[in-house]
Amino acid sequence: MKRVLLVDDEPDARQLLRQYLGQEPGYELVGEARDGPEAVQLIHTLQPDLVFLDIQLPGCSGFEVLARLEQLPQVIFSTAYDAHALQAFEFHALDYLLKPYGRTRFQQALARVAYDDARVEALAQRLLQAGGPYAPRVILHKGTRRLIVEARSIRYVEAYGDYCKVYLHTEQLLALNGISELAQKLDPALFCRVHRSYLVNLAHAQEVVQEGRRRYVVLDNQARVRVSSSYQGQLRQLGL
Structure with a gap:
């Protein structure tokens, strides 16, 4: 079960994400944040696997949230602004959801999460199997x-x-x-x-x-x- 945190200052945006996420198996919503400092605190406390992150947030931006973290979870940006896409991928974001978006686009973003999980697992297994009968x-x-x-x-x-x-x-x-x-x-x-x-x-x-x-x-x-x-x-x- 992948643990998910929603970060957005707009209640309607969080409600939509909550609705879409609730229809997808394998994902557990563990918390919601309404501003940047709260997002940093909840990421440290809850240690989610995946964060849906708005960019324009009270307190500090979504980019500043990530800059304050020692360990980055998987991140999907969800924002109304397309001007930040390049910077988003510099933070190794898995996707960039441009508001408004529908469930099909949301599912495409989750497909990228699944692809990233499979890629990491395949790499890990290759490394684990490089050796003799016991795991090096x-x-x-x-x-x-x-x-x-x-x-x-x-x-x-x-x-x-x-x-x-x-x-x-x-x-x-x-x-x-x-x-x-x-x-x-x-x-x-x-x-x-x-x-x-x-x-x-x-x-x-x-x-x-x-x-x-x-x-x-x-x-x-x-x-x-x-x-x-x-x-x-x-x-x-x-x-x-």
Whole structure:
């Protein structure tokens, strides 16, 4: 489900977008903004995948909204002015809807979203498959961004419901896989299951310490990952 934010100071324009969007499967409206500063705040807070963005907004323009963001979502401009089209595509906008427009034109814009998603996914899969039987890279998520990360840079993985938190040296990302599924993709010569909830990259392990009845793997970023008794045998086989 793609999360969508509408940004327009005109209530009628937002209502039309809301109506069209409600007729399209696979899209969830998560919020609406009426001015530029509110748009910046909601994008930071809600982290939408797709933003329908007017250009002439109170407070700051649609272009200024994007300039204030560190991470850009997919953007479709929706405006009554055709003079800004070139600048819009400099921000890698997927489309430029010129008001007034009908549902057919709206659906054409969504088709560009689907095409962009398919293009990114195809590129990601080619990169992921470049290697041996185990994935040298994995797709991770940070807000609205999909990142291709070298598996060797992962320090450890923590189960997080149906997903996983993936910890790099100083950064935490999200994998849309369960820990068992992710473990099958990673090279077992590097990654060791030390707990039902934790998977450790042994290339970054510094030592194993005992504190009372508990054991921990200490990593090169000073992270400490608990080792459960049922998985200690795997570490012993590796001489740890």
